[in-house]
Amino acid sequence: MSLPLSPSPSSVVAALRAAGCVFAEDEAELILGAARGPAELAAMVARRTEGLPLELVVGWAEFSGLRIAVEPGVFVPRRRTEFLVEQALDAAPHAALVVDLCCGSGAVGAALATALAPVELHAADIDPAAVDCARRNLAGHGGRVHQGDLYAALPGRLRGRVDILAANVPYVPTAEVGLLPAEARDHEPTVALDGGTDGLDVLRRVAAGARDWLAPGGCLLTETSGRQAPEAVAVLTRAGLTARPAVSEELHAHVVIGTR
Structure with missing residues (x-):
């Protein structure tokens, strides 16, 4: 028409x-x-x-x-991910250092920085388009955005000091990416969606390094599906974190929290 x-x-x-x-x-x-x-x-x-x-x-x-x-080629933040932000603030209400890993547009980092200000904020993503977008969104929060693969992107001086490690990793199993709604499947980068065979490959990599980067009492938070949540808890537990799930029926959101 x-x-x-x-x-x-x-x-x-x-x-x-x-x-x-x-x-x-x-x-x-x-x-x-x-x-x-x-x-x-x-x-x-x-x-x-x-x-x-x-x-x-x-x-x-x-x-x-x-x-x-948000810009073409960048993952669009979902309202359900607001639950991850809420859980992070509940777990670490006085956080002084926040990292938004797999940051996409930087939405999670911006929300946490707004609630916690003043706070030292770092964000990282492997995708150059996401990094450019996040820099726009985090500039007003004093956030520093780094490009690279997970922890390799972060300044070494952050090791052992992170109070909130928000890692909204891709968690769609590879075989199910093609079943996503067209708005996601056709317009968002596959790297922001595809989590490997069972959807937890990137989470395993994040969990493996989390204890090295978290401060004592610091927490790692990640979004997952209800089906994957038990195994996601097990992944964080095997990585040496005290892990638990959290669910929002209202937002249809599942978050797993691991504390050092």
Whole structure:
């Protein structure tokens, strides 16, 4: 469905509804608020009706009350991951040093820094696009963002000092990546989704080094699925951490917490 030359709110809603957008009215309001003129509005509606995730259309995602900038090729933060932030703050309410590992857009780090300020914040990701995006989101929090593979990206001086190690690792089993919704499967980097044969390969690597980087009493938190949670707890336990699961029925979120 094409838009008229001067799109009205009703025509935007109609175009989104025709494309199958369940929350057409809410999405139209966000797109209308972000567009800087009729031409940009028409282009944004076209991108959305072609299947681009809404967050990438408007350029931001809401997360823990913040607007997190997102860009094509970067993992879009999920609202369920707000539960990981809540659990981190409950576990370490006075944390002085936070690391957001596999940071993507830096949403988790930004939320933790906002709640804990002042705090020393570091974030890391292997994907250059994610690093660039996270630098934008964390600049106002004094966050330092590093590119590299897990702990190899971090400054050595952080070893043994980290109070909160938030590692929102990829946890979709390789064989199930193709079954994800098209918005994730077609528009987000596979490296941010694919967790290996059983979905826990990256978590095993993070857990193996966690005790070396955590401060005494520091905690590692990671998101997982309900099906994987028992084994994720076992992975952290075998790595020498005191591990437990946490569940939010409201957000359909599962988090595993390991404490040194």
